[in-house]
Amino acid sequence: MSDVIPSRLRRYCSSRVQEMPDNQIVAVADLARHDASVVRLWIGEGDLPTPDYIKRAAVDALGQDDTRYSYSQGLPELRQALSDYHRRHWQVDVSSDRFCVSIGGMNAVTMAMQAILDEGSEVIMPTPAWPNARQMIEIVGGVNVSVAFDFYPDGRIELDLDKLFATVSDRTRAVFINSPSNPTGWRMPRRDMERLRDFCREKDLWIVADEVYNHFVYQDEGDESEGPAASFLQICEPGDKLLVTNTFSKNWCMTGWRAGWIVSPQGMDQLFARLCQYNTTGVASFIQRACIAALEGGDAFIAEQVERCQASRDILVEGLAALDNVTVFSPQGTFYLFFKVHGLGGSSLDTAKRILREAKVGVAPGSAFGPEGEDYLRICFAIDPALAREALDRLVPFLAALAEASQDVTV
Numbered sequence: 001m002s003d004v005i006p007s008r009l010r011r012y013c014s015s016r017v018q019e020m021p022d023n024q025i026v027a028v029a030d031l032a033r034h035d036a037s038v039v040r041l042w043i044g045e046g047d048l049p050t051p052d053y054i055k056r057a058a059v060d061a062l063g064q065d066d067t068r069y070s071y072s073q074g075l076p077e078l079r080q081a082l083s084d085y086h087r088r089h090w091q092v093d094v095s096s097d098r099f100c101v102s103i104g105g106m107n108a109v110t111m112a113m114q115a116i117l118d119e120g121s122e123v124i125m126p127t128p129a130w131p132n133a134r135q136m137i138e139i140v141g142g143v144n145v146s147v148a149f150d151f152y153p154d155g156r157i158e159l160d161l162d163k164l165f166a167t168v169s170d171r172t173r174a175v176f177i178n179s180p181s182n183p184t185g186w187r188m189p190r191r192d193m194e195r196l197r198d199f200c201r202e203k204d205l206w207i208v209a210d211e212v213y214n215h216f217v218y219q220d221e222g223d224e225s226e227g228p229a230a231s232f233l234q235i236c237e238p239g240d241k242l243l244v245t246n247t248f249s250k251n252w253c254m255t256g257w258r259a260g261w262i263v264s265p266q267g268m269d270q271l272f273a274r275l276c277q278y279n280t281t282g283v284a285s286f287i288q289r290a291c292i293a294a295l296e297g298g299d300a301f302i303a304e305q306v307e308r309c310q311a312s313r314d315i316l317v318e319g320l321a322a323l324d325n326v327t328v329f330s331p332q333g334t335f336y337l338f339f340k341v342h343g344l345g346g347s348s349l350d351t352a353k354r355i356l357r358e359a360k361v362g363v364a365p366g367s368a369f370g371p372e373g374e375d376y377l378r379i380c381f382a383i384d385p386a387l388a389r390e391a392l393d394r395l396v397p398f399l400a401a402l403a404e405a406s407q408d409v410t411v
Contacts, residue, residue, distance in 0.1 A: 020135055024368035028352045032362060039391045042352075042362035044182065044336065045255040046309075046382035051301050054252060057293035061286035070285040072276040073269060074101025074261070078288045081295040082261055088299075089215075092233045100262045100272035101288060103280050105212055105247030108262040109133050110140075111275045112208050112243045115268070117142040121173035123208070126159050128338070128369035128376070130182045133210065137176075145172070148372045149184060151340070155321075155329050157186040165199055174206035180213040180229055183338045183369050183378040185331020187217065190230045197235055206241045207232060213334040215251055215302050218310045229333055238266040250335075250382075251302050252294040259283050259291050305382070309335045312381040312388035319392040325403035335382040338366070340375055343402060348374055351402075359398040361391055 005013055025042055032038045040047075073079070079096040086094050102108040109132070117123070119141040125134065127146040137144050147164045149157050164175070175196065179188035188196075200207050209232040217229050236242045247260035264272055276282050283291075313330075316337050321328040327340040344351050348365035355361050355377075366376025381388060 016139055016141070020138070021131075023131060024349050024352075025131075025364045027349070028356060028365065029362060031353065032356055035360075038356065038360050038362050039387060039394065040362045041379040041381070041383070041391060042364045044380050044382075045249065046253050046305060046335070047384060047387065048253045048305070050253050050257070051294075051298065053297055054254065054290045054294050058286050058290040061289035066285045066289060068285065070282055070288070071273075072282045073273040074099065074283065075285065075288045075292075078292050078295075081292045085295045086231075086233065086263075089228055090231045090234050092231070094233060094263060095238075095266070097269045098238070098263050098266060100264065100269070100276060101283050101291075102245075102260040102262055102276070103283055104249060104258040105210070105245055105260040106132055106136075107258075107280065108245035108247065108260045109208075109210065110136050111262060111272060111279060112245055113137055113140045113142060114275055114279075115243070115264075115271060116206050116208075117173055120171060122169060122171045123174045123176050124164060124167055124172060125176040126164070126178075126181070126186075128183055128366065128373035129176075130178060130210070131368055131370070133176060133178070134370065142173070143171070146370065146372070149186060151327075151329065153327065155327065157184050157329050159186065159188065159192070161192055161195055161199075164196075168203060168205070172203070172205060174208050175200060176208045176210070177232075178210040178212075180216060180331070180333025182213065182334055183336050183364070183366070183373070183376075184329065185334050185336055185338060187229055187332035190235070193230060193232060194235055197232070197240070200241065204241070206243065207236075209242065209244045210246075211244055212247050212250055214246075216306055216309060216335050217333045218306075218313060218331070233263065240265060248291055248294055251305070252298050253305075254290075254294065257287055257290065259287050308385070309382055311385040312383050313337065315385055315388040316379065316381055316392060319396060320399075323396065323399055323403065326399060335380055336378050337381055338373075338376055338378050340366075341377060341399060341402065342375075344375055345402060348377060352377065355395070355398055359394040361394050361398075 029042045079099040082099045083096045122143045122145050123137045124145045214229045244263040249255040325342045348367045352365040364378040366373030
């Protein structure tokens with residue numbers, strides 16, 4: 001990163017920021033953002049537009065000159081709508097003063113880390129993991145402690161909690177859990193959530209739960225679970241050391257709107273109001289009006305999106321699993337498929353660039369999510385099923401050719 005800063009200025013810039021790696025997902029996407037011939041599966045956003053009723057709410061608010069500074073913590077009406085939304089989907093009573101509206105999920109994670117970390121504080125994180133969260137810990141002076149998921153040849157992904165518990169030191173401040181997980185699609189079983197809660201209570205640790213993809217769960221044969229993924233809010237008390245981050249981006253196709261929220265323990269509302277003041281001065285009020293509309297009228301849209309994602313997921317899983325040189329880890333949640341390609345013949349970043357050039361499909365390199373992701377690729381399947389078939393038709397010949405090239409080398 002330091003090579004992008006003029007040498008005469010490096011000594012005057014933050015060493016932590018200089019040491020930040022480039023985002024490899026962006027590095028691939030920037031090569032062909034305006035190429036209409038590319039099937040874009042690299043970045044985590046759906047291909048549907050924001051629903052009209054949400055856009056109308058923003059337009060109406062603008063027409064009423066709702067463009068002034070507002071409450072730092074968020075409009076009271078929006079915080080109440082968030083409380084109602086959680087009660088409706090997870091049957092939990094979370095008082096409206098525990099919600100703080102943020103500039104997207106990234107800002108929610110930023111404020112969570114600012115609120116609880118001191119210089120040198122350690123945060124334990126299962127990996128591969130969303131790179132933005134990993135880097136934010138470092139930016140605010142914390143230290144990442146990685147605990148690798150266990151990947152099995154039959155396509156299972158598991159998190160060994162005993163291994164995670166063994167990494168705790170006297171500098172550990174928090175455990176970061178993203179479930180369902182980007183990029184792996186892993187979903188934390190409720191019994192493991194309860195076990196982690198009990199451990200963190202005993203060790204006096206924070207849980208930071210990124211629950212962005214809770215609605216994106218899928219029904220496989222023999223799976224009796226229904227509805228959204230479990231939330232830590234269902235198993236924790238209002239006073240527990242729990243921070244839950246979320247966003248409007250995924251559920252309602254509002255990635256460009258930049259709105260999210262954080263749920264904090266009872267009594268921390270003024271701390272987060274201050275953090276909002278000093279970070280952003282709050283979310284634009286007309287965007288908050290659109291968020292209220294999303295929460296109050298968007299349940300059917302979410303259900304349609306999840307059904308659509310399941311169809312695209314099934315197409316891609318079945319097609320890629322048929323390749324001898326690919327191990328597919330069928331996602332239990334999110335809208336990402338993380339798969340291992342045997343015999344890449346180069347780094348996952350180089351392979352992603354080759355796929356873009358030769359197959360015209362944009363994918364994310366597994367190494368973007370940490371060194372544990374090397375040899376893997378991630379694709380976003382929040383797309384029309386017809387587009388999923390098109391992507392498969394392009395990917396399969398490329399990956400099959402990789403297998404043939406790998407066999408030629410070994411012979």
